[in-house]
Amino acid sequence: METEAALLTTITRAVTLRTAAALTRAVADLISTGGIPPHARLPTIRAVSDSLGMSRSAVGQAWRELQAQGLVESKRRGGTTVIGQPTPPHAKRYESMIRASITMPVDLGNLWCGDMPPIDLSRAFDYAVRHPDVGNQFAQQITPELRDAVSPDWPFHTESFLATHGAIDALEMSLAALVRPGDRVAVAVPTIARVFDILESLSATPVPIPWEEAGPSLKDLRRALIGKPAAFVYQPNRSLPNGRSVTQEWMAEAAEVLNGTIPVLEMDQTWPLGGGSSSLGSRLPEQVLHTRSFNFAFGADMRQAVVGGNSRLTDVLWNRLSYSSRYVSRIMQLAQAYLLTDPDTLAALRAWDTEIHRRYRTFAEALRRRGHEVEEASPPLIWLRVPDEHSVCTRLSTRGIVVHPGSFFRPGARWEQRISVNAAARGTGLEELADEIAAACDPRLAGGA
Structure with a gap:
């Protein structure tokens, strides 16, 4: 078992920024990789504060966040002790x-x-399986057919698209790429429940931005930005579960608030229901990823979405997909493209x-x-x-x-x-x-x- 002095040295070397979030991330990473073993007693808040030149309140905040993540436990007389590696996250x-x-x-x-009559998928798959590109061994970020199907009515101009296995898949990949343990993420609430499951799995903290009449509260969003969240997640159109959509006035003011700050992750879960197709992408093209999901209309087994927006962000997602077999098959993409363009x-x-x-x-x-x-x-x-x-x-x-x-x-x-x-x-x-x-x-x- 490391002595407290050695453990303090380990922590000090791992912390690159003198902030509560950076300290939380560093200690969480050390625990998850075994750098700090289970049952080790962490140095006192005073000792860490003196070693790092941080305030005691900031160190205490980091210790509380580690406790909230289930990585440590605090006892009145026994100090703060490492519980061990976290159990696998559950949704x-x-x-x-x-x-x-x-x-x-x-x-x-x-x-x-x-009990809505299902949309007929048979002709779409008949078209897809007969397509000459099926069988090509190299994956594609998005097929030309699907790109051509979604781009005409995309809410803003972009050349960068990516097919994913639904909106939740896209959101999980985006947050996993942007968020580190201990980070905060601004989330317009209420929102789909899976958002919070994903954030918990990433050991991130949601900062709720309550919906108002015109859109998520810009007063609360301004306040949240002071804490430097990793991203802002919201649904501009037909937000679930409250069914609200942002106004154009909200869009203009939100663009001023968010300009030059953090990535903005937009979700549209209920395409093709009427009610507008707003996006901050036309105002903040360097910050926005917009996801349009199709499985509400076509069913859970046709679970697909398209992500469009900033090319740097979509490239990050594609790189994650290309290291695995998680990319969307051509057959699925071609069938989706057919469904989006077939007159019947x-x-x-x-x-x-x-x-x-x-x-x-x-x-x-x-x-x-x-x-x-x-x-x-x-x-x-x-x-x-x-x-x-x-x-x-x-x-x-x-x-x-x-x-x-x-x-x-x-x-x-x-x-x-x-x-x-x-x-x-x-x-x-x-x-x-x-x-x-x-x-x-x-x-x-x-x-x-």
Whole structure:
């Protein structure tokens, strides 16, 4: 076991910047690589402060962050001790969603099309497997066909595109390339639950930027930038789960706030639903990566997305893909390109969009008639205010209905009580489902928790 003096020397040599985040990263890296063994007692805050020339509050902040990451534990008399290498990360929110949904007859919690008629994929794959380029041994960042299919209506001009296995795949790769343990990441909230699972796996801390009427709070974003986050993650169009989109006024002001600062990671999870296609990429071309996902329309087994934006950032992602077999096959890319350009498929998507909006309006009106406040927003999810999200989810689950609590979509516990309801999953029985939700929100009708 290293002496405290030797351990202090090891830590001092590993720290390149005298900041709490840099100290956190350095010690986390030493623990994960075995440079600091399990059960070792870390030097005192005073000793590290004196050795590095840092304030004691900054060192204490780093020690608290290491404890939050599960790498160390602090005892009043025993000092701060290394627990050991962290256990493999789990996508806790995603796993909870699966457990809550897998046996339920009515799934109103997850982002899917439910009983909507599926888009025909057969002709797309027939085209793809017969394409002369299939079988080429060298991977491509994106096929010419898919590039030509997405570029005409991309929200800003760019020459740099990359095909990925869905928006979550793109986000995970982007954050893994940009974020180090202990970093902060600004996140517009509420947002998709997987964002927080990814950040936890990277030992990064989300800095919540609450949504307001026009977009994520620029006051909170300015405050977050003071702490030098590694990136800003948000959904400009039809944000999930609240269904809001940013205004043009917000875009102009946000561009001024973010100009020359950090990478901006944009996600569009619900293409091709109507409601605009805004992006900061036209104003901040050197900072923005925009991801458009296609699997909401075409299904989970057609899980693809295209990332477009700054060439330096897309090249970083491509380099990560090219070291593995994780790149998207030509067959999948060619089939996707066919679906995005085939007239019959485009007509089916327009009808699909119309039906999604009809279901959403019908469900929202049914809930309003039962006394619920449903904001004017875009489908498919309704971000519903409830008395107690845990109780409502529990009561609905006893009736065979799954919805997800608002806590999945925001970090911490200081938020108002909400549930996320997929209003597009069912085409019929919406009045009865609204009755069930109303009953679950009323303890007198539900018989208590």
